[in-house]
Amino acid sequence: MMLNPTDEQLAYKAEVRRYLERSCPLSRTRARLEGPPDHDPDAWAGLARLGAPGLLVPAEFGGAGAGITEAAFVSEELGRVLLPSPYLSSAVLAARLLVLLGDKEANAAHLPGIASGDTVATVAFLDEHGRWDPSHVPVRARRTGDGWRLDGTVPFVTDATAALLLVPAVTADGLGVFAVDGAHAHTEPLDNLDLTQPLARVGLRDAPGKEIRAAGDPRDAMAETVRAALACVTAAQLGGAERCLEMTVEYAKTRVQFGRPIGAYQAIKHKCAEMYTRVQSARSAVHHLLDALETGSPEAAEAAHLAKAYCSQACFACASDTIQVHGGIGFTWEHDAHLYFKRAKASAHLLGDSTHHRAQLARRLAL
Known part of the structure; x- marks a missing residue:
């Protein structure tokens, strides 16, 4: 099955694009690259006015109660402009995980702030x-007289300066998820190829943490959260690849060499045609994943592996071309061009590279 977006979803996507093109041009992102790695607070406030941080938050906690399709459409538009924002970390990973865990007390404490954009959260799990x-969770949690204490080092965390960290940790009873105040974490910024996506150890x-009591198995909640994140990462890759195609076609029309636009030459025509094919195939893979997630298809895991394996390669190939x-x-x-190239290379490894996802897909299909 393929995704069939509604008129309302497409209208919201168009509104996000208008806002980003008007208020968040790439020149603004470039200016921020000269400073410390962090998100753009003004742009984040603008996205909050559009309701983007609360799309996956239920209405009872101040969100829109929308689906993963709307969240992925926002990610696609963010991928076009390479905006430094905590959208994936806070609006997708943290919000989705809290909702899936189903702890009413934790949801009431954290989701309203996430939905409004006032609280930036992230999940420390990579x-x-x-x-x-x-099977290799680097953090351990132990119960003490005054609650829980956490020890360990998470090698890669997106938007690690967030006020709220959600940390999966191994306990004596199995896997648990804990809310940790960002002030209790030691954050070490990492040198990252893509300066628009800061990472830290x-x-x-x-560190004191408050247990988020899961209604079911936390491993299932984490697996579904990762699939939602993969949908948004691949959508952002699609947006970046499409923007690369637009830039390339425009340049091929206007750059004159030997008295003719370079787009008139067969080699350039073929490259542009190949880029277009990659973009449309990536769109099909992303929409297939979104449809599987929205309908609760048993093939959602396979669709996630397929989308990440293909979109990572397609986005990098388009940026290279x-x-x-x-x-x-x-x-x-x-x-x-180099900003899209670096984003493509870095995002190809986020949540697993193509080799990993092809191997996982082959394993699930018993190939």
């Missing part, structure tokens, strides 16, 4: 390969 592995040493078609100027810092 292993040394940049993915979630429930987070250390917890006897953008640089090649632009020639010398495409290699310069002043041109935007």
Whole structure:
């Protein structure tokens, strides 16, 4: 089955694009790259006015109660402009995990702030390969007289300066998820290829945490949260690839060489055609995943692996071809092509690279 977006979903997507093109041009992102790695608070406030941080939050906690399709459409538009924002960390990972765990007290405490954008949250769960592995959780939690204490180091955390950390940890009874005040975490910023997506190593040493009581198995909640995040990461990759295609076609029409636009030459035509094919195939993979998630399809896991494996390669190939078609100027810092190239390379490894997801897909299909 393929996704069939409603008129309301498409209208909301168009409104987000208008806001980002008007208020968050890439020149604004470039200016922020000169400073410390962090999100753009003004742009985040604008997204909050559009209700983006609360899309996955139920209405009873101040959100829109929308589905993963709307969240992915926002991610696609963010991927087009490379906006530094905590959208994936806070609005998708943290919000989705809290809802799935189903702890009413925790939801009442944290979801209203996340929905309004006033609270930025993240989930500290990635292993040394940049993915979630429930068999290798680096944090341990122990019960003490005054609650819970957490110890361990999470190698990669997105938007680690967030006020609220949700931390999966191993307890004496199995896996648990804990809310930790960001002030109790030691954050070490990492040198990241993509400056628009800051990463950090987070250390917890006897850090106090409050257990989020899961209605079911926390491992199931984490697995579904990761699939939702994969939908949004691949949607952002789709947005970046599409923007690369637009930039390349426009340049091929206006750059004249030997008295003709370079787009008139067969080699350039073929590159643009290949980019277009990749973008449309990536869109099909993302929409297939969104439909599987929205309908609760038993094939959702396979669709997630397929989408991440393909979109990672498609986005990187489009970014690479953008640089090649632009020639010398495409290699310069002043041109935007390298920003898309770096985003494509970095996001290809986030939540597992193509090799990992192909292997997981083959395992699930018993190939």
